[in-house]
């Protein structure tokens with residue numbers, strides 16, 4: 633499984649990478665534009681990401697804008713439904729506006745920081761990215 637970790641905080645990004653190291657091939661992006669570029673590059677190479685862990689608060693382009701752009705690019709390329717990348721928001725923001733907004737924009741799951749390994753993996757199991765036996 634290929635995972636893109638989008639996180640402007642280095643330590644938070646490294647933590648997610650550690651959590652996923654045994655089940656995913658992880659790439660990291662430290663801001664929105666870098667994330668979109670990595671996403672498009674992977675599509676162009678025919679090796680799309682299966683999962684994006686997406687921070688919301690980032691300078692410049694935030695997680696909402698990245699998510700919207702990712703779904704726009706997918707629809708432009710005729711990628712929809714189950715073929716789309718799974719997006720799990722990983723953020724300190726726990727208000728309903730951010731949560732509901734993210735689901736409206738097309739995320740599959742929302743995990744509030746501090747992200748714990750079991751919480752993240754439970755969401756990944758629900759999305760069919762991990763088998764529950766792991």
Ligand SMILES: [Mg+2]
Nearest residue numbers: 640687689690
């Ligand atoms: Mg952040």
